[in-house]
Amino acid sequence: MVQKRGMTLPRPELLVECRPAPNPRRVRIFLAEKGLEIPTEQVDIMTGAHFGDHAGRVGTFHVPALKLSDGTWLTESMAICRYVEALVPEPCLMGADALSAARIEMWQRRLEFELFSPIAQVLRHGNPKMAVLEDQCPEWAEANIPRVHKGLAMLERRLGESAHVASEDFSVADITAVVALDFLRTIRIEIPEQATATRAWFGKMGERSSVMASRAKPGVKTAEVAG
Numbered sequence: 001m002v003q004k005r006g007m008t009l010p011r012p013e014l015l016v017e018c019r020p021a022p023n024p025r026r027v028r029i030f031l032a033e034k035g036l037e038i039p040t041e042q043v044d045i046m047t048g049a050h051f052g053d054h055a056g057r058v059g060t061f062h063v064p065a066l067k068l069s070d071g072t073w074l075t076e077s078m079a080i081c082r083y084v085e086a087l088v089p090e091p092c093l094m095g096a097d098a099l100s101a102a103r104i105e106m107w108q109r110r111l112e113f114e115l116f117s118p119i120a121q122v123l124r125h126g127n128p129k130m131a132v133l134e135d136q137c138p139e140w141a142e143a144n145i146p147r148v149h150k151g152l153a154m155l156e157r158r159l160g161e162s163a164h165v166a167s168e169d170f171s172v173a174d175i176t177a178v179v180a181l182d183f184l185r186t187i188r189i190e191i192p193e194q195a196t197a198t199r200a201w202f203g204k205m206g207e208r209s210s211v212m213a214s215r216a217k218p219g220v221k222t223a224e225v226a227g
Contacts, residue, residue: 009087010068012038016054017064018045022116022179023077024064025214029175030081032210034088038066048132078108081172093172100167107158107166107173115151116180118144122187148189151180152198159197170208178205 015031015038017024031038043050043063055061058073066074066083074080085094095101124130126141155177158165166173181191181202191198205211 010070010072012036012066012084012087013069014039014041014067015064016041016043016058016067018043018050021045021063022120022183023062025182026077026172026175026179027064027066027080028214029179029210030084030093030172032213033091033093033170033175034084036084036088046129046132078172091170093170093175095171104166104171104173108171108176110154111151111165111173111176111180114154115148116176116183118147118151119180119183119187119189122148122189123183126187145187145189148184148187152192152195156192156195156198159201164201174205178202178211 015024015027017027017040019025019042043054045063050061050063054063054065058065058075060075062075064075064077064080066080068074074083082094085092093104095104121144122141124134124141125136125144126138128136130136155165162168164170164174165177181198184190191202193199
C-alpha cells in the first residue's frame, strides 16, 4: 500500500495490455515518465482473446487494465494515468493547479476527438484484418479520412504557437499526440511536409526516453511507488 495524505492507496501490480495497440502505449509512456516499471501481461486482441477470460476478470474487454494490490481493476487509459499521477505527482503530467489541469484536459480531449479517434476509425473500419474488432462500415472509414487531415492541421496550428501541446511543459496531451502521429502509419497517412512545427516537435518527442521505452520489450520489475 502507498501512504497518500493520510490515506492508504493500493499499489499498481500488473498492467494487462496489447503492446501494438495505441492506448496501452499511452499508459506505458506515462509510466516511463514517472519512472515506474510494472509487470505486464499481454492479451492478443487480434485473436479476440480480450472477449474471453480477460473481460470476465477485468469487467470489460478493453485494454489496458491495471490491477492494484487490493484486487481492484482500473481500465481506460486516462483513468489509469490519473491514478498513477495521484500516487506519483512528479513529474506533473496532468496539471499542477486547476487552470493547468483544465488546459491539459482540454487539449487532451481535442486530440482524442479530432485526431486519435478518427485515425482509429479509418483503421478499424477500413482494414479487413480489423473485422475481428468491428462490424465494419467502409463508408465510415472513408468519412474519417478528411477528419484525420483536419486534426493534423489543428495540431500544426497549436504547435506553431506552443512548445508543447497544452503548455510550455510536457504533459499527457503530448503523449496522446505522439501516439496518434505514430498511429498514422497504420492508415498510410504521413505528417504533411508543410507541417514543419509538427515535424520538428515529433522529432524531439521521439528522443524522449519514455517514448523510446514504450517501444521496448515488456518490463518484468515490480513497481516501486514512493509514498
